[in-house]
Amino acid sequence: xxxxxxxxxxxxxxxxxxxxxxxxxxxxxxxxxxxxxxxxxxxxxxxxxxxxxxxxxxxxxxxxxxxxxxxxxxxxxxxxxxxxxxxxxxxxxxxxxxxxxxxxxxxxxxxxxxxxxxxxxxxxxxxxxxxxxxxxxxxxxxxxxxxxxxxxxxxxxxxxxxxxxxxxxxx
Amino acid sequence: xxxxxxxxxxxxxxxxxxxxxxxxxxxxxxxxxxxxxxxxxxxxxxxxxxxxxxxxxxxxxxxxxxxxxxxxxxxxxxxxxxxxxxxxxxxxxxxxxxxxxxxxxxxxxxxxxxxxxxxxxxxxxxxxxxxxxxxxxxxxxxxxxxxxxxxxxxxxxxxxxxxxxxxxxxxxxxxxxxxxxxxxxxxxxxxxxxxxxxxxxxxxxxxxxxxxxxxxxxxxxxxxxxxxxxxxxxxxxxxxxxxxxxxxxxxxxxxxxxxxxxxxxxxxxxxxxxxxxxxxxxxxxxxxxxxxxxxxxxxxxxxxxxxxxxxxxxxxxxxxxxxxxxxxxxxxxxxxxxxxxxxxxxxxxxxxxxxxxxxxxxxxxxxxxxxxxxxxxxxxxxxxxxxxxxxxxxxxxxxxxxxxxxxxxxxxxxxxxxxxxxxxxxxxxxxxxxxxxxxxxxxxxxxxxxxxxxxxxxxxxxxxxxxxxxxxxxxxxxxxxxxxxxxxxxxxxxxxxxxxxxxxxxxxxxxxxxxxxxxxxxxxxxxxxxxxxxxxxxxxxxxxxxxxxxxxxxxxxxxxxxxxxxxxxxxxxxxxxxxxxxxxxxxxxxxxxxxxxxxxxxxxxxxxxxx
Numbered sequence: 001x002x003x004x005x006x007x008x009x010x011x012x013x014x015x016x017x018x019x020x021x022x023x024x025x026x027x028x029x030x031x032x033x034x035x036x037x038x039x040x041x042x043x044x045x046x047x048x049x050x051x052x053x054x055x056x057x058x059x060x061x062x063x064x065x066x067x068x069x070x071x072x073x074x075x076x077x078x079x080x081x082x083x084x085x086x087x088x089x090x091x092x093x094x095x096x097x098x099x100x101x102x103x104x105x106x107x108x109x110x111x112x113x114x115x116x117x118x119x120x121x122x123x124x125x126x127x128x129x130x131x132x133x134x135x136x137x138x139x140x141x142x143x144x145x146x147x148x149x150x151x152x153x154x155x156x157x158x159x160x161x162x163x164x165x166x167x168x169x170x171x
Numbered sequence: 172x173x174x175x176x177x178x179x180x181x182x183x184x185x186x187x188x189x190x191x192x193x194x195x196x197x198x199x200x201x202x203x204x205x206x207x208x209x210x211x212x213x214x215x216x217x218x219x220x221x222x223x224x225x226x227x228x229x230x231x232x233x234x235x236x237x238x239x240x241x242x243x244x245x246x247x248x249x250x251x252x253x254x255x256x257x258x259x260x261x262x263x264x265x266x267x268x269x270x271x272x273x274x275x276x277x278x279x280x281x282x283x284x285x286x287x288x289x290x291x292x293x294x295x296x297x298x299x300x301x302x303x304x305x306x307x308x309x310x311x312x313x314x315x316x317x318x319x320x321x322x323x324x325x326x327x328x329x330x331x332x333x334x335x336x337x338x339x340x341x342x343x344x345x346x347x348x349x350x351x352x353x354x355x356x357x358x359x360x361x362x363x364x365x366x367x368x369x370x371x372x373x374x375x376x377x378x379x380x381x382x383x384x385x386x387x388x389x390x391x392x393x394x395x396x397x398x399x400x401x402x403x404x405x406x407x408x409x410x411x412x413x414x415x416x417x418x419x420x421x422x423x424x425x426x427x428x429x430x431x432x433x434x435x436x437x438x439x440x441x442x443x444x445x446x447x448x449x450x451x452x453x454x455x456x457x458x459x460x461x462x463x464x465x466x467x468x469x470x471x472x473x474x475x476x477x478x479x480x481x482x483x484x485x486x487x488x489x490x491x492x493x494x495x496x497x498x499x500x501x502x503x504x505x506x507x508x509x510x511x512x513x514x515x516x517x518x519x520x521x522x523x524x525x526x527x528x529x530x531x532x533x534x535x536x537x538x539x540x541x542x543x544x545x546x547x548x549x550x551x552x553x554x555x556x557x558x559x560x561x562x563x564x565x566x567x568x569x570x571x572x573x574x575x576x577x578x579x580x581x582x583x584x585x586x587x588x589x590x591x592x593x594x595x596x597x598x599x600x601x602x603x604x605x606x607x608x609x610x611x612x613x614x615x616x617x618x619x620x621x622x623x624x625x626x627x628x629x630x631x632x633x634x635x636x637x638x639x640x641x642x643x644x645x646x647x648x649x650x651x652x653x654x655x656x657x658x659x660x661x662x663x664x665x666x667x668x669x670x671x672x673x674x675x676x677x678x679x680x681x682x683x684x685x686x687x688x689x690x691x692x693x694x695x696x697x698x699x700x701x702x703x704x705x706x707x708x709x710x711x712x713x714x715x716x717x718x719x720x721x722x723x724x725x726x727x728x729x730x731x732x733x734x735x736x737x738x739x740x741x742x743x744x745x746x747x748x749x750x751x752x753x754x755x756x757x758x759x760x761x762x763x764x765x766x767x768x769x770x771x772x773x774x775x776x777x778x779x780x781x782x
Contacts, residue, residue: 072561075289075698076673077589077616079560080346082372082400086484086508087532087558 105133105151121170126153140166218247225251250274257281258718260298260322261743262767265306277316277341278307284721284763286696287321288346291723292747292761295776300324308335316341316367323347326354333361340392341367351376352403360385366419369397377403384409388416395422399448399482404428414440421476424448427484430455435465442473449482452490452509467493481505481530488515498522505530507556513539521546530554533568533589540572544579552585552610562617566591570598570624577601585610592623593650598632602639611636612647618674618699621651628652634659637667644691647671657681661688672697679706686710696721704731711735714742719765727759729782735764736782743767744782745775 104111112132119125126137138149145164146152153165225247228234231254238248252272256279257263269275282298300322307314314336324347332339339362352375359365359382383406386393391413398405405428414420414437421444425434429450438444467490471477477497486509501523506516507530516531516539523529526547531539533555543550553576555568568590574597576583583605593615601608613633621628629650637643637660644666648656652675660667661684668691676682682702685692686709695717703726714720714735729746736744747761771781 073618073699075286075291076618077557077560077562077614078289078673079557079589080288080372081290082374083507083556084560087510087560
């Protein structure tokens with residue numbers, strides 16, 4: 001059985017098996033998808049009901065009403081898009097859940113995908129694999145690797161080498 | 172580093188063209204009212220003397236004043252002005268400028284209004300560098316320096332720049348766009364005398380051209396190379412060779428594609444650097460680079476002249492201790508792309524006794540700011556940017572941080588502070604503790620947000636700032652503000668030259684107070700505030716003294732703006748729509764108004780109507 005380090009979550013990836021194990025990554029927050037056009041007040045799709053931030057298009061009363069603060073307004077807060085984009089990337093990286101890896105087992109007709117972030121350690125991971133592929137993995141020891149089973153969990157690292165799962169600390 | 176550097180404003184040099192016609196000059200320019208001996212020889216001597224003396228005059232303001240004395244002084248001043256500053260590229264045409272000033276060596280040109288940075292204006296509004304470079308190619312073959320801010324520069328313009336001026340030495344592009352790496356490649360390959368290439372906060376298209384390799388192979392004169400805003404990867408080996416053959420290099424700011432291991436290699440080749448932008452400050456993603464094993468501390472320690480540090484684009488905080496050796500000498504530190512906590516900041520900042528300029532993310536929280544206040548007694552400029560720039564996000568910094576800074580950093584001159592909540596008390600405290608404030612920009616990110624302790628408007632806080640900070644020239648207001656705040660500004664803000672207003676005020680009176688009360692006002696930018704035509708009219712006496720007025724999402728009508736246009740022929744009044752809007756109804760979405768000697772510009776795009 002082998003893993004491959006594959007972070008490409010291509011929705012068009014062909015699979016023979018049941019759908020449902022892999023999820024698409026979170027959509028980016030709406031602020032980063034804002035088109036680079038100036039939205040007119042009434043075109044601002046998120047503030048259709050709250051018009052109190054737009055003075056021109058409304059006959060606003062002289063009293064100040066604090067508007068609902070949820071709507072995102074074009075160009076506010078006044079941060080240059082360059083800076084916003086740089087920091088947005090960092091946030092997205094922090095927020096997107098899931099380190100997805102492909103799992104294949106010798107002899108199985110199709111591959112599976114699992115999210116490593118879901119598991120807190122190797123025992124959990126191995127248990128999940130055992131359930132998924134209906135096999136037993138055997139005892140792990142540093143000296144001998146996995147004892148007592150035909151199947152051994154391995155993965156391919158950055159250099160392209162096949163490594164035994166479990167030697168490196170989980171983090 | 173400069174974002175929105177403020178320059179000293181001066182009486183408009185462009186307006187002198189028209190006002191000169193109204194002036195009475197003595198024929199010889201030698202004095203007032205005395206009988207003249209018509210001797211051409213003495214005139215010439217006088218002009219020669221004048222020329223020699225005026226060479227020493229560098230301040231723009233002084234030069235503008237000198238040029239108004241008489242025709243002779245006007246002529247000689249024009250001959251001796253070598254640095255030409257034009258604050259609005261549409262105020263005067265290139266030909267008019269080159270006709271008057273014939274011996275210019277350095278051009279400083281500004282284009283789009285600042286609110287264009289925040290997507291409040293469609294792209295392709297204008298501010299093209301092209302007509303300027305064409306005109307200067309003919310008029311100033313000896314041109315050495317060009318500084319552009321918010322201009323549209325094309326690859327062809329860069330090519331022309333490099334081909335037309337054999338002694339060209341310095342190019343600084345701040346917040347510019349319209350060019351790419353292929354333009355850079357042509358530029359650097361042809362500018363044999365290049366000393367400075369600074370690309371700051373500009374948009375550079377990735378044409379996948381290896382521009383770093385295009386620097387000439389011979390020893391270079393480079394003193395400054397800043398490209399931290401270039402988002403495309405660069406050829407590192409070529410950069411390393413370039414740095415190795417640039418013995419005069421003092422300023423180097425790398426982009427985020429340079430890893431910390433690569434930074435190390437550059438630092439050991441250039442220990443003479445004074446300004447360093449560190450790039451990503453994280454290890455390369457390519458395994459086996461061995462970035463972890465390098466002795467970064469020694470590399471930093473070798474840079475004994477380092478005073479300005481920036482970068483940290485993808486910082487891995489474990490590497491921060493490497494910079495300990497330079498902290499004591501730092502006068503400028505930019506952590507504004509580094510998502511670090513107070514705990515990670517403290518060991519660094521507690522050594523930065525000489526720090527004068529500090530830019531940082533609010534991730535350091537009030538606690539981090541308190542640490543800054545304890546150590547950085549020499550702080551002159553502080554900018555606190557939001558990591559999460561949304562209105563309803565949690566605010567890690569607040570009035571607590573502002574108060575602490577005001578108490579610890581008494582010499583503060585300039586502050587830009589983004590927060591989610593604020594109190595009048597803290598702002599008042601700052602006005603009292605920091606009397607040297609010249610720039611006060613507070614951005615409470617929630618619109619119309621009141622003092623979160625008292626529930627009152629923020630009027631008194633800003634009122635205290637204009638009242639107590641007697642040197643204040645630049646102000647940006649936010650939070651819940653009534654007309655009273657503007658009353659204060661009009662009454663006490665006598666030196667204010669730049670004012671930024673957003674989501675503030677109750678009625679036309681607000682704007683009236685400012686237009687009638689602030690004689691030094693040059694740049695006024697307003698958005699989403701309830702000011703209408705009547706308020707606009709109240710500034711008629713002053714608009715010729717201003718560089719520009721911007722008003723978007725206010726209560727202006729076409730008719731009101733047309734009245735201004737009719738009353739003031741020397742103003743250009745642009746009504747700007749969103750680019751896909753076709754209708755021309757009576758309400759004015761965006762007004763951008765500026766004085767100009769040239770009348771309506773001929774390069775206005777379709778979404779701009781000039782009244």
